[in-house]
Amino acid sequence: MQQTFGNNIPTAQVLWISKALKPTVEKILQHQMGFLRVRYWQQDTTSVWILEEIGKTKPITIGVVVQAEKIADIKVLAFRESRGWEIKHEFFTNQFKGLYLTPDLHLNTPIDGISGATLSVRAMTKISQLALLFAQQLSISK
Amino acid sequence: MSLWRWITKLHRLVGLFSAIILLMLAITGIALNHTETLKLDSKFIHSTPILDWYGIQVPTTSLNFSSSKYYISQLNNELYFQNKFLKHSSEKLIGLVETANYLAIGLEDSLLLITFTGEIIEQISMPNLSNIGYNSQQQIVLQQAQAVLFSSDDLLTWQLQTMNSQVKWSLATPLSAAQQQLLLQNFRNRILPLERFILDLHSGRLFGNFGVIIVDLSGIALILLTLSGCSVWIRQKLKRNQYRKK
Numbered sequence: 001m002q003q004t005f006g007n008n009i010p011t012a013q014v015l016w017i018s019k020a021l022k023p024t025v026e027k028i029l030q031h032q033m034g035f036l037r038v039r040y041w042q043q044d045t046t047s048v049w050i051l052e053e054i055g056k057t058k059p060i061t062i063g064v065v066v067q068a069e070k071i072a073d074i075k076v077l078a079f080r081e082s083r084g085w086e087i088k089h090e091f092f093t094n095q096f097k098g099l100y101l102t103p104d105l106h107l108n109t110p111i112d113g114i115s116g117a118t119l120s121v122r123a124m125t126k127i128s129q130l131a132l133l134f135a136q137q138l139s140i141s142k
Numbered sequence: 143m144s145l146w147r148w149i150t151k152l153h154r155l156v157g158l159f160s161a162i163i164l165l166m167l168a169i170t171g172i173a174l175n176h177t178e179t180l181k182l183d184s185k186f187i188h189s190t191p192i193l194d195w196y197g198i199q200v201p202t203t204s205l206n207f208s209s210s211k212y213y214i215s216q217l218n219n220e221l222y223f224q225n226k227f228l229k230h231s232s233e234k235l236i237g238l239v240e241t242a243n244y245l246a247i248g249l250e251d252s253l254l255l256i257t258f259t260g261e262i263i264e265q266i267s268m269p270n271l272s273n274i275g276y277n278s279q280q281q282i283v284l285q286q287a288q289a290v291l292f293s294s295d296d297l298l299t300w301q302l303q304t305m306n307s308q309v310k311w312s313l314a315t316p317l318s319a320a321q322q323q324l325l326l327q328n329f330r331n332r333i334l335p336l337e338r339f340i341l342d343l344h345s346g347r348l349f350g351n352f353g354v355i356i357v358d359l360s361g362i363a364l365i366l367l368t369l370s371g372c373s374v375w376i377r378q379k380l381k382r383n384q385y386r387k388k
Contacts, residue, residue, distance in 0.1 A: 012298045014264070034229075036263040039298075052265075 001041060001048060004065050004073070010043045015134055028105055028129045029053070038134060046072070047138060049131040053123040055081045060123050064131035069139065070100045071128055084120030096124075101132040146377055153370035160363035163356065170344035174337070182337035195348075198333050200326045208315050209240035212258070214247055215317065217329045221247070223260045225325050227332055237274035237312025239282055246282050246297075248274030248312065253284070253297065266297060275311035283309045 001009050016037045017025055025033050041048045045068045052059040061078035064071060074096045076088040086092060092114060099107045107129060113121045177183060187193060205216045214223050216235040221228040233249035240246075244263055247254040248271055255263040273285035283292045283303050290309065291300040303309065317325060339348070346353030 014296070014298070034262055035265070036257070036261060039264065039266070 004046060004048055005041070005043055008043075010041050012039050012041055014039055015137060021133075021137065024105065024133065025130065028126055028133065030126075040134065040138075042138065047135050049134060050077065051127045051130055053127050055079075055084055055120040055123045057081070060087075060120060060127075062124060062127045064128055066131055066135040069132065069135055070098055071096045071132065073097065074124070074128055076124075079120075081120065084114075084117035086114045086117045087120045087124050092121075093124075096128050099128065099132075101129060101136065105129060105133070107132075146374070149370050150374055153367060153374060156363045156366050156370070160360045160367070163360040164364065167344060167357070167360065170340050173340050174344060177337055182340060183335050185336040186332050187334040187336060187339050188331045192339065193330060193334060196334060198330060200330045200333075202326075204317070204322070204325055205235050206315055206317050207235065207238040207312050209238055209245065209312075212238070212240060212245055213315075213317065213321070214238045214245075215325055217325065220329065220332070221254075222325055222328065223256065225321060225328055226260060227328065228256070228260060229254075229262065236271055239274055239276050239312055241276075241280070241282065246274065248284065253282075255297070273311045275309045277303060277310075278308045283311075285311075 014037045017033065017035070022033060039050065047066050049064045049066065050061065051064065052061050054060070058080035059078075060076060060081065063073075063075045063077050065073040074093050076093075079085050079088060095109075095111055096107075099109055102108050107125065111121065111125050173180060173182065201217055204222075207214055212224060214221060214228070214235065215225070216222070216231070219230055219232050221231045221235065231249055231254075233251050236248040236250060238245060238247055244255050244257055247256065250271055251267065251269045253266045253268050253271070253274070255266070257263060268284060268286060270287045271284055272287075275283045277283050277292055279294075281292045281294055282297065283290060284300070285291075290303040292303045293300050316322075342348040344357075346355070346357030349356070
């Protein structure tokens with residue numbers, strides 16, 4: 001958070017997932033949504049999202065910084081699985097930077113996978129799509 | 143008895159003997175091939191005789207907290223809301239507070255917010271929690287390590303609570319005998335996934351070593367059937383060719 005906002009970390013806010021938004025969220029997640037609202041921190045066009053998605057059996061906590069509807073940074077905050085930890089490294093996360101959401105809800109560039117970490121890669125890709133979708137919602141609501 | 147006649151008889155007997163097991167192997171094999179589509183890993187066996195057969199035991203006690211209308215329980219690593227499974231949680235349950243809009247469930251390292259119908263609203267990371275309660279303004283209060291915190295803005299920020307005497311902490315309360323029995327039954331009904339049962343049926347492990355040997359024998363029977371079947375077919379073909387030449 002400090003890396004993104006410096007010492008002036010904005011107050012947390014919540015985005016409620018409306019009934020209209022729910023099918024889109026579930027389309028990205030490919031399973032039922034396990035939450036009704038998400039927490040975010042926003043300053044100007046930059047927003048930070050901390051989201052969780054199951055890799056194989058345990059949730060992976062990932063922080064995504066979205067700037068002007070493009071991913072500015074993405075980091076694994078907590079990895080609880082025994083395999084697939086390679087997604088924590090910058091050689092992998094760097095490929096998300098600058099990506100945006102296409103109208104069909106995909107990232108504009110496909111993500112190169114890591115053998116043995118398929119499910120973790122999938123979880124990180126879903127979270128990046130979700131963060132971009134939620135950031136879009138903030139722009140729409142304005 | 144000639145060798146060929148003996149092989150034909152063996153083929154028939156082995157076929158009859160192994161038909162039931164092969165049928166069972168085929169059906170369970172097809173089911174296991176489509177575990178995700180059939181959602182076998184998220185369906186559970188409820189049959190008491192089968193659960194007894196597996197020797198499945200449940201803990202005799204649970205950790206429970208209640209508000210005026212609602213109660214939450216923890217058994218092993220599972221949380222139950224009104225006796226219905228809510229979610230897995232390795233964090234220890236520390237309390238329950240009811241607000242006008244939602245229920246706040248205190249866990250060791252987080253605060254879980256749910257609706258009155260048991261839908262998860264949000265799980266907020268809050269490390270080292272030991273107590274949850276509410277103050278005289280009906281605001282949620284948390285004890286985090288040595289600090290006592292309260293929130294006045296829908297849990298977005300936390301401030302130090304100075305008048306600790308005004309806090310009413312959530313305390314563990316036992317369930318009634320009927321509720322406890324229902325909880326244990328519901329917990330027991332979530333232990334054995336259908337996938338595990340079908341897998342054990344497929345490998346024969348459901349019946350212990352005896353079952354494994356029977357499934358192994360049916361495998362050997364299938365090899366014998368293939369060999370005897372091929373030899374019978376080859377012999378008939380040779381005979382037919384000889385007859386045509388004559």
